[in-house]
Amino acid sequence: MLTAASLALTLLASSLDGTSAVNRDRHPRGRAASTITVGGIDRGRAFPPFSEVTTAVNRSLPPIVVAMAADPNVSPAVVRLVAEEANAIFRAAGVRFVWRDRPESPASLLVAIDNEPGPERESSTPLGWLVFENGAPTPRIHISYRNAVQYMAVSREVIGVVGAKTVAERETLLGRLMGRALAHELGHYLLATKEHTAKGLLKRAPSAQEFFSPLRSAFTLDAAECSQIAARLEKRLDLAGIVP
Numbered sequence: 106m107l108t109a110a111s112l113a114l115t116l117l118a119s120s121l122d123g124t125s126a127v128n129r130d131r132h133p134r135g136r137a138a139s140t141i142t143v144g145g146i147d148r149g150r151a152f153p154p155f156s157e158v159t160t161a162v163n164r165s166l167p168p169i170v171v172a173m174a175a176d177p178n179v180s181p182a183v184v185r186l187v188a189e190e191a192n193a194i195f196r197a198a199g200v201r202f203v204w205r206d207r208p209e210s211p212a213s214l215l216v217a218i219d220n221e222p223g224p225e226r227e228s229s230t231p232l233g234w235l236v237f238e239n240g241a242p243t244p245r246i247h248i249s250y251r252n253a254v255q256y257m258a259v260s261r262e263v264i265g266v267v268g269a270k271t272v273a274e275r276e277t278l279l280g281r282l283m284g285r286a287l288a289h290e291l292g293h294y295l296l297a298t299k300e301h302t303a304k305g306l307l308k309r310a311p312s313a314q315e316f317f318s319p320l321r322s323a324f325t326l327d328a329a330e331c332s333q334i335a336a337r338l339e340k341r342l343d344l345a346g347i348v349p
């Protein structure tokens with residue numbers, strides 16, 4: 106059963122969970138990423154201008170082009186907030202993202218926000234996941250809108266009753282939660298590691314308080330992690346995409 110107090114991050118490949126996890130160290134090599142389906146992308150919908158919220162620090166590093174494919178039941182406002190949260194978390198590391206709203210766009214990474222339940226778990230519900238193959242991260246990150254909504258509902262001790270909130274309040278919390286889940290998976294991807302750390306962005310088990318706090322201080326990268334990401338971006342230009 107989900108409880109707000111027993112949140113755990115679990116790397117299944119690397120997956121961010123919304124409950125305590127029993128099998129934290131299992132790293133299935135399944136091909137879940139290759140089976141991502143994103144239902145009903147509305148290509149005509151006007152997504153927010155992601156380019157305007159791109160991070161602006163350390164422009165010497167190539168930006169990472171990310172195609173964001175969101176299910177139609179995820180509001181454009183939430184999608185924008187997710188991108189902004191990820192931007193803000195990585196800004197200190199000098200990492201910039203360029204967000205695209207079409208999965209077929211030239212991009213180095215695909216982020217799917219949909220209603221997938223996620224990898225089967227014994228006692229946890231993943232908020233996001235990333236599959237590794239042959240020890241390397243595949244360029245597909247999944248964020249489960251369904252599981253995020255469920256996690257919000259059971260976090261009432263931290264955020265109150267969701268049904269009593271305005272649409273804007275609810276979207277702010279959802280964007281924050283999913284944006285931090287996405288940043289966690291981006292951390293696994295950019296650092297090419299399935300490992301977790303005692304604190305910071307790759308902490309295994311942030312609390313609901315940390316997930317929903319207006320402050321994002323629990324989701325930081327340390328200096329060594331920033332250096333590693335910068336080195337990888339400089340050497341591996343394929344991590345970044347083509348920016349016209």
Ligand SMILES: [Zn+2]
Nearest residue numbers: 115116119120
């Ligand atoms: Zn993780």
